[in-house]
Amino acid sequence: MLALALTSGASAAAAAAVAAGYQSMAPTGQWYGKTFTGLPRGSRQIALTYDDGPNDPHTLRLLEVLAKHSVRATFFLIGRYVQQRPKIVREIVQAGHVVGNHTFTHPLLIFKSKTEIKQQLSECRAALQDAIGEPSNLFRPPFGGRRPAVLRVARDLGLQPIMWSVTGYDWNAPPAAVIERKVANQIRGGDVILLHDGGHKQMGANRSQTVIATDHLIMRYKAEKYDFVTIPQMMAESTLSGRPSAVS
Numbered sequence: 001m002l003a004l005a006l007t008s009g010a011s012a013a014a015a016a017a018v019a020a021g022y023q024s025m026a027p028t029g030q031w032y033g034k035t036f037t038g039l040p041r042g043s044r045q046i047a048l049t050y051d052d053g054p055n056d057p058h059t060l061r062l063l064e065v066l067a068k069h070s071v072r073a074t075f076f077l078i079g080r081y082v083q084q085r086p087k088i089v090r091e092i093v094q095a096g097h098v099v100g101n102h103t104f105t106h107p108l109l110i111f112k113s114k115t116e117i118k119q120q121l122s123e124c125r126a127a128l129q130d131a132i133g134e135p136s137n138l139f140r141p142p143f144g145g146r147r148p149a150v151l152r153v154a155r156d157l158g159l160q161p162i163m164w165s166v167t168g169y170d171w172n173a174p175p176a177a178v179i180e181r182k183v184a185n186q187i188r189g190g191d192v193i194l195l196h197d198g199g200h201k202q203m204g205a206n207r208s209q210t211v212i213a214t215d216h217l218i219m220r221y222k223a224e225k226y227d228f229v230t231i232p233q234m235m236a237e238s239t240l241s242g243r244p245s246a247v248s
Contacts (some may be wrong), residue, residue: 046189046228048193065214076099104124163192
């Protein structure tokens with residue numbers, strides 16, 4: 001009986017550890033603190049978000065596609081790239097898009113100390129301030145990785161943690177048709193879509209397929225009467241309607 005109890009206890013502990021690890025990376029997980037992931041299913045709003053820019057030249061090509069369709073998006077930018085390409089950041093903002101803080105060098109924050117987390121967020125905020133004259137109050141953790149300390153530091157700095165509910169799985173640059181299919185399989189309305197206009201390893205990541213996929217996705221979902229909005233617009237809709245975000 002004792003052996004059985006010990007085995008059972010060990011299994012429960014292992015299951016709890018797996019669940020805790022999953023919640024630290026799962027985009028809609030809320031164990032470690034509330035994050036914004038979109039509106040309740042059935043909303044006719046969709047928010048396009050792009051990580052890991054600014055990236056020369058694909059961020060600029062993406063801006064052309066968004067302008068063609070009169071769509072505004074949200075870009076979560078890496079601080080060191082902001083310093084390298086501040087002109088692109090200014091073009092993003094001048095076109096009416098929103099920018100967010102994606103740390104300075106894109107580390108997995110669950111393995112960083114509070115001091116390191118604060119430094120990553122503060123340095124990215126300073127880079128944005130230098131580039132466009134103001135910081136951002138939006139934050140997306142690299143890889144989606146967070147633990148309570150990550151969210152506490154972010155909120156202490158006045159940052160709103162933003163995750164996602166749909167991903168195009170485009171970080172390895174698959175064909176545009178694959179990206180489109182992955183997104184379409186997940187869309188339920190009220191979604192925050194994760195795509196990439198850059199790559200965290202180096203400037204110049206090839207995001208041409210994401211640009212093509214974006215063009216097709218906008219045409220498809222506009223035809224289905226969806227509205228494309230920025231993250232602040234979607235958050236405002238959540239507040240005005242009195243409805244909680246997709247996960248609360």
